[in-house]
Structures are given as structure tokens and as C-alpha cells.
Amino acid sequence: MTISDPGPIRLAILDSDSGFVRVLVNRADSIGWQHRHLESAPRPEEFGAMRVNALVVDLGLLGPGGWDFLEQVADTVPGLGIVVVTGRSSVAQRVRGLRLGADDWIAKPCHPEEVLARVEAVTRRRRQANSRIDQAPVVAAELEIRADQFQAFASGRSVDLTRREFEVLQLLAGAEGKVLQREEIYQQVWGYAMAHGDRSVDVFVRKLRQKLEGGSPGWRYIHTHFGVGYRFDPEPLDGVGEVLDAEDASPATVDGAAPAGFALR
Amino acid sequence: MTISDPGPIRLAILDSDSGFVRVLVNRADSIGWQHRHLESAPRPEEFGAMRVNALVVDLGLLGPGGWDFLEQVADTVPGLGIVVVTGRSSVAQRVRGLRLGADDWIAKPCHPEEVLARVEAVTRRRRQANSRIDQAPVVAAELEIRADQFQAFASGRSVDLTRREFEVLQLLAGAEGKVLQREEIYQQVWGYAMAHGDRSVDVFVRKLRQKLEGGSPGWRYIHTHFGVGYRFDPEPLDGVGEVLDAEDASPATVDGAAPAGFALR
DNA sequence: TCGGGCTGTAAAAGGGTTGTTAACGGCGTT
DNA sequence: AACGCCGTTAACAACCCTTTTACAGCCCGA
Numbered sequence: 259m260t261i262s263d264p265g266p267i268r269l270a271i272l273d274s275d276s277g278f279v280r281v282l283v284n285r286a287d288s289i290g291w292q293h294r295h296l297e298s299a300p301r302p303e304e305f306g307a308m309r310v311n312a313l314v315v316d317l318g319l320l321g322p323g324g325w326d327f328l329e330q331v332a333d334t335v336p337g338l339g340i341v342v343v344t345g346r347s348s349v350a351q352r353v354r355g356l357r358l359g360a361d362d363w364i365a366k367p368c369h370p371e372e373v374l375a376r377v378e379a380v381t382r383r384r385r386q387a388n389s390r391i392d393q394a395p396v397v398a399a400e401l402e403i404r405a406d407q408f409q410a411f412a413s414g415r416s417v418d419l420t421r422r423e424f425e426v427l428q429l430l431a432g433a434e435g436k437v438l439q440r441e442e443i444y445q446q447v448w449g450y451a452m453a454h455g456d457r458s459v460d461v462f463v464r465k466l467r468q469k470l471e472g473g474s475p476g477w478r479y480i481h482t483h484f485g486v487g488y489r490f491d492p493e494p495l496d497g498v499g500e501v502l503d504a505e506d507a508s509p510a511t512v513d514g515a516a517p518a519g520f521a522l523r
Numbered sequence: 524m525t526i527s528d529p530g531p532i533r534l535a536i537l538d539s540d541s542g543f544v545r546v547l548v549n550r551a552d553s554i555g556w557q558h559r560h561l562e563s564a565p566r567p568e569e570f571g572a573m574r575v576n577a578l579v580v581d582l583g584l585l586g587p588g589g590w591d592f593l594e595q596v597a598d599t600v601p602g603l604g605i606v607v608v609t610g611r612s613s614v615a616q617r618v619r620g621l622r623l624g625a626d627d628w629i630a631k632p633c634h635p636e637e638v639l640a641r642v643e644a645v646t647r648r649r650r651q652a653n654s655r656i657d658q659a660p661v662v663a664a665e666l667e668i669r670a671d672q673f674q675a676f677a678s679g680r681s682v683d684l685t686r687r688e689f690e691v692l693q694l695l696a697g698a699e700g701k702v703l704q705r706e707e708i709y710q711q712v713w714g715y716a717m718a719h720g721d722r723s724v725d726v727f728v729r730k731l732r733q734k735l736e737g738g739s740p741g742w743r744y745i746h747t748h749f750g751v752g753y754r755f756d757p758e759p760l761d762g763v764g765e766v767l768d769a770e771d772a773s774p775a776t777v778d779g780a781a782p783a784g785f786a787l788r
Numbered sequence: 789t790c791g792g793g794c795t796g797t798a799a800a801a802g803g804g805t806t807g808t809t810a811a812c813g814g815c816g817t818t
Numbered sequence: 819a820a821c822g823c824c825g826t827t828a829a830c831a832a833c834c835c836t837t838t839t840a841c842a843g844c845c846c847g848a
Contacts, residue, residue: 339648349634349636349637352640353636353637353640356637356643356644357640357643357644361644361645361648362627362641362644369614372614372617372618372621375618375621375622376621376627378621378622379622379625379626379627380648383648383649420823420824420825421825422824422825435671436671436672437671437672437673437674456826457806457826457827457828458825458827460805460806460807460808461807461808461809461826461827463806463807464808464809467807482805482806483672483673483674484686484805484806484833484834484835485686485804485805485834485835486673486686685834685835685836686835687835688835721838722795722837722838722839723836723837723838725794725796725797726796726797726836726837726838727836728795728796729795729797732796733797747795747796749794749795749844749845749846750793750794750845750846789848790847791847791848792845793844793845793846794843794844794845794846795842795843795845796841796843796844797840797842797843798839798840798841798842799838799839799840800837800838800840801836801837801838801839802835802836802837802838803834803835803837804833804834804835804836805832805833805835806831806832806833806834807830807832807833808829808831808832809828809830809831810827810828810829811826811827811829812826812827813824813825813826813827814823814824814825814826815822815823815824815825816821817821817822817823818819818820
């Protein structure tokens, strides 16, 4: 999952220039970055599975197909920072690359320290935005979400979520009170862009609702916003008379600042 | 306005190299970017007020104090993309700048097209990362409009708007006090031109009025301007006649150009 | 005051979205 | 190799929303 603590930067390097790669990898190691060296272009969505934050790629290596590759990676994995490195290049080429989705473009020969500094700059924003949203309120109503176990507990009892289910729940809960669009959810959890017509998110929400209801009846956690997406907001479900006292109060909106969150439909 | 339209890029340029600035401004104009040219460094927080997306700055212009300035701007204005442009520079300087918060660093002389492409790349990434976080709720009378939830709240209780209803309300409220013509509203919300005779806007205004009245009686929010369009302006509705005179005042500005007929109801 | 055009209002029609279920297939385990 | 778990995909029904249509009421100019 793209979320959870910032952690070290994870870098993918797609280049066959062994000298360049070696020195880059050395520097990366010494500052604690994780990295993965690729000799040939993988399918774009694989970068999502690798959970890398940024890609350093030598477009020269890919030949004419490089442009397509760049474009596909950029819109398949929106969260990925892309730093292109090449030998000689023209202004027109650089402009084209940047427009297609590259975040930076560096000419070889270049100092590895600068490459890393640029990767860091490219990565900076996204990571700070994510870390803010994700250090989720670990508890919500009767739910406790434990990232260390990839599990959620309702009143102390495990809800028995699968990995994907847990990730979806963690993401939603981490953005408590906010409506997340399906595309955002998919992008964050799966790591790459959602195909048109994909219903996976709906199916997982359905499974989550079912399991949460099983472990914590009396509460509704996930709300649907028709035509938009889903929102996590624990809400007591005063169906019949129960929870007589001191309970229904304050659904406790968290997040930024908020009026009482509430049931839409 | 499907979900949120970023609008054109707004650029601040801090440089005294008139030739460079002139050519940059020309290109920016021709692609529809808005810009602002500064000769000296403003206080960092001013960039927020200028509502610019990115800053192109020649660090050479600022001398030794440039580093501090860079750092302060980066810390103070989180949403701002910073592109540094300089004459000769060393790897160490570039690394330092990037680490302090610069998003890109370009050496002069450089092609204006590349500068703009880099600004675009920086802005693209920035917008993506910041899109869902700093959305201040809009408040008007008893209403609170929250973009992060696609919802409006009246006295803390959800008004339960559908997506379209919300978008129409958001648009109107965002132009508080201004009369918006049906065509404008339709164009903004639906994203394309309104067909002749389409009554959709009327119908949505009707629904909005109904729901707003339900959640916040005692206030009238949307006013009709016969032959023109609608205007959002919260107005207390205390039952009995009062404020006998002082009525004809405030003609309420009509955005573009408009026929004159009137009468608020 | 009259008439045409504009707006308010209601309700039907239709299409798009979501809920829900189940079959399918990959993958790791037994 | 068989089994079971899990994620994906397809299908269908239910539901919600938007659009369309119709008619009544209102405003304004003639």
C-alpha cells in the first residue's frame, strides 16, 4: 500500500549503464534508500506492485518506444515520480518528455548526488501529503485498526480481514470524514490506475461492510456517496431501542475541523 | 466542473533579467497562463495571497540571502512549486537548493519553452498531491459547504444533496452576491453548452431551495433575477414585514454583460 | 389590462450507479 | 496433485439521479 509511514525512499532504476548505476546505487545505499535495478522495461503497473516512490530511467535505453513507455507509466502510476536521464538531448525532446509526464530530466554525465537530490525533490510532495492522511486514527468507535498486524479488531475480536480488505479499510479510515473517489482508492491501494468499469472497490466495500457488521453490529462505518465514492465515518445505528445511554453522542469527527459528520442517504 | 477544475497556471517570476523575463512572459501569455513579475523578494507569505501555483526565481538576484529566502518560501507556502534559475552553479549548490525545497533547478541560458515545461511538471505533481488536503469549508449564514464531502450542512446537519445539486450550490455560493446566468451555470457544472430550452438548472435550483429550506428555514439563499439567472445571497427571512425601506439598494452585480430587467423575488 | 415569455413546480420516463452474488482462475499450502 | 483462500470479473436486480415533459403562475412590456 502506498500509505503508512514515510519510511525510506524506494527507487527503481531502469538503465544498463553499469558504471552509472553502480555509483548511484552506492550513494543510495549509504543514505538508506531502498532500490531496485531493472535492465529492461516492465509492464507499467508493475511499478505499483514494487511499491517504489520514484523511477530513474535512461530513455536512451528504450529507443523510439521510450516515449510510449514514459507516457504509459506516467498515467498508469500517477503516484510515481519519474526522473529521466539521458545523454545528449534537445530542448524539444526534454519538453516532450516533461509534458508526457516526466517530473525531471537530467543530462548525463551527471553527479549522482544531484540525481538523488532531484529524486528527493520529486518525491517530497507526495510523501508529505500521504503521511498526513495516513497515520490513521487507529481507533474508531468499536473498531481498532492495527497496521502492525494487518488486522482490524471489533471490540477486541479480530474481524479477520484479508490483505486487500485491510488496505481498503485502512485507507478509508485514515481519511475519516472525507469522501474518497473510487479512482483514488484504487490508485492508493492497488498502486496503479483503475481500469474503466472495474468494480473491485465496490466488491471490497461490500465485503468490508459485511465483516464489520458481523463484528460490530450497531455501527455503520462506510457510507456511499452516489456518483462520487465512499466515506468512512462511524455512526451509531440506533435501529431499535438499545445503547440506552451515553452512547449515541458525538460520532466524534476527527480529521481537520468538522461539523458533525452525518448520514447521507 | 466535474470534480474540480484547476484552471490556468498562475506563475510568479522573480528576476531582473529583463530579456529573459520578457520572452518568458510572452510564451506564458500565448498559452494562457497568468503571471506576475516581481523585481524584489516579497515576504514569503505573500505568495499565498497572490494565489500563484509556481514561482520562477533567479537565486543569483538575491545574493547570499537567497538560501534563506528559498527555505522560507518552501516552508511557508506548501502548495507552491519552486523552480530556481541561475547562471553558473555547482553541483553542491544545486543539491543544496533542491534539498531546501526547490522543485527544480535550471541553468541559464535556457530555452523558455523548457522552463515552462518544467514549471508545468512541477505544478502537475503539486496539484495532484495537494488536491485533497487544504479545502477550507465555505460558510454562509447557517450553511457550511464542504468540498471534501461533496455535501452542505445546515446547522451541522447534512442537507443530503446529490452530486449535481452540490455542484450547483457550490458554484452559486462561490460567486456569492453575483448573478449567474443559466448558461454560465450550465457550462460550469455540466461542462458543455446548454441546449436551448433546457430547464435543468431551474429544476436543480428548485431542488436546492427545497432542501435548503428544509434544513435551514428562516433563510433564503437563492434569488431569482427574472430574465437573467440566479444569485446566491443568504438573507434572513424573519416572518413579519420589517426593514420597510432601504430596499432598492444593492443592484447586485451581473457578471458579464446582461440585459437589464429586474426584480428580485 | 392583455398576452407572450419566463419561472415554479410536479411527476413520469429513462439511464446510469451501486448492491449483491457467484463463478472463474491464480497461487500457495497440504 | 488436490485443496482452499483470495482477488477478479461478470451478471442481474434494485435503486437513485437526471432529464424531460407538462402545466400553472408570474413578470413585464405593449
